[in-house]
Amino acid sequence: MLGVLILASALLGANLSFEKPRVIVMTDISTLKVGVGEPDDTQSLIRFLLYANEFDVEGLIATAIGRKGEVHPEYILAILDAYAKVHSNLTKHDPRYPSAEVLRRLVKAGLPGTESIGEGLDSEGSNWIISVVDKEDPRPVWIIIWGGPRELAQALWRVGKERSATDFAAFKSKIRVFAIVDQDETGPWIRENNPDLFYITSRLAFRGMYRGGDESLVTREWVDTHVNKGHGPLGAAYPNYDGGDPWGKVKGIKEGDTPSFLYLIPNGLSYPEHPEWGSWGGRYVGKGRHYFDAKDMVCSDSEVVWDERATVFRWRPAYQADFQARMDWCTMSPETANHPPVVVVDGPIQRSVRSGQRVELKASRCDDPDGNRLSYLWFQYREAGSYDGKIEINGERDSKAWFIAPEVKSEETLHIVLEVTDDGDPPLTRYGRVVVTVGPRK
Ligand SMILES: [Ca+2]
Ligand SMILES: [Ca+2]
Incomplete structure (x- = not known):
């Protein structure tokens, strides 16, 4: 085994x-x-x-x-x-x-x-x-x-x-x-x-x-x-x-x-x-x-x-801003153009928990090559997971967040996406993802 x-x-x-x-x-x-x-x-x-x-x-x-x-x-x-x-x-x-x-x-x-x-x-x-x-x-x-x-x-x-x-x-x-x-x-x-x-x-x-x-x-x-x-x-x-x-x-x-x-x-x-x-x-x-x-x-x-x-x-604002910035790279200097943030989610991408357990979400080491300020959004990509309900994420706009794994009858998956956007011009976005498999209580 x-x-x-x-x-x-x-x-x-x-x-x-x-x-x-x-x-x-x-x-x-x-x-x-x-x-x-x-x-x-x-x-x-x-x-x-x-x-x-x-x-x-x-x-x-x-x-x-x-x-x-x-x-x-x-x-x-x-x-x-x-x-x-x-x-x-x-x-x-x-x-x-x-x-x-x-x-x-x-x-x-x-x-x-x-x-x-x-x-x-x-x-x-x-x-x-x-x-x-x-x-x-x-x-x-x-x-x-x-x-x-x-x-x-x-x-x-x-x-x-x-x-x-x-x-x-x-x-x-x-x-x-x-x-x-x-x-x-x-x-x-x-x-x-x-x-x-x-x-x-x-x-x-x-x-x-x-x-x-x-x-x-x-x-x-x-x-x-x-x-x-x-x-x-x-x-x-x-x-x-x-x-x-x-x-x-x-x-x-x-x-x-x-x-x-x-x-x-x-x-x-x-x-x-x-x-x-x-x-x-x-x-x-x-x-x-x-x-x-x-x-x-x-x-x-x-x-x-x-x-x-x-x-x-659904991702168009992010991928169009990315295109816009790269077009800027054709003529602008690295000091004046924007570059995307670097996103690091702590811990493994895939995790297994049981209903009722607290799941910690943390991205303490994100950075931006231009020194821009970063904003965070953790959200449930519902369509990508098998679990049909909506979960409540606490601290969804912070680099640290958590949620309680929902009650399930059999194993379900949840996709949590972290969207990190800088305050450059245009604002650029990169992501992290955590895929949580939730099992029923023992
Ligand atoms: Ca064609
Ligand atoms: Ca930047």
Whole structure:
């Protein structure tokens, strides 16, 4: 029994550690300009590059676009030219930003046209995916898919054909997928044939990037002020959207593909191996290794509704402020721009208690690199836990808080999130989380 427990906690430890994620982007980037096609992938790529310090970027693959199947890696290169011009200033804020030179070598083309998968349909992109996954690196590879998944499907088809079942399973065990809907027929094919592959499909949540919640944070005016003007060549390259989606007009930020990497940002809220815990990239529940949208509550004066998009838009004030600050990093000095606080919650992330027990919440060692004042908020992320009731947290706006574990009949989980916000401009937020398993009284 002890052996089993030790093994279980070792596995848990591996799942909860936050290594720098390895990331391959697959994008159906189709234009750099407003008014010509859909420039939302260009928006997402620009935001992604501002987070390139948080990831080990291992591939930027241009994939086939819609019915014509054009492939435009040159648009990725054009955005990297703009990134090159702000890179030296970004490194003053974080030396881990990779150079444009390094990133240019990672730009690959998928197969043009509308062919599916099979013999003769390998591409630079599909071969690149195989070589990255095959690297001697124990970390998983996150493949984030902003268009059709064909390049990944072809890679899986090729490896499945040429390797033993054991080797194919080992190959797949290193892959994590976050796809924005199924944008060609290969997404369902991949899931049908690979039940063992970790695969998140965001079917509705992704629209929370720009629909629902506080829409004043995604307008053309917001983009104009915080991105396009006075933020250097990368911000100037951001197309200020003026188009639509099936629900009507969209103006300003669209970025439906962005939740795929907001999900991976090590902000204290994200635990990428736990899609059901929720993060800036939304919340997803599993059917085996395949995950689909969950719903979070939205309360207004008159009603409570459940909405997939709310799993993303509930965090919008925080992730937009984060974007705004990073845009500032393109031109401002480290002394004048804001940087996020560092949050440390004392004690283990996962705890087990019994009904009636007092649970102590403490974050005494939080800090801010700019010396900003910090404000605290502990709250119960009800949707992420199994316990349905609401618990009372005492000292919810202090660095120390506590609550009494509720009465339960069988084991239930509670997610307590600590939100720490600085008083810089813009105010930036980071998180801590405690997952409490409550068992019934003995
Ligand atoms: Ca896209
Ligand atoms: Ca700060």
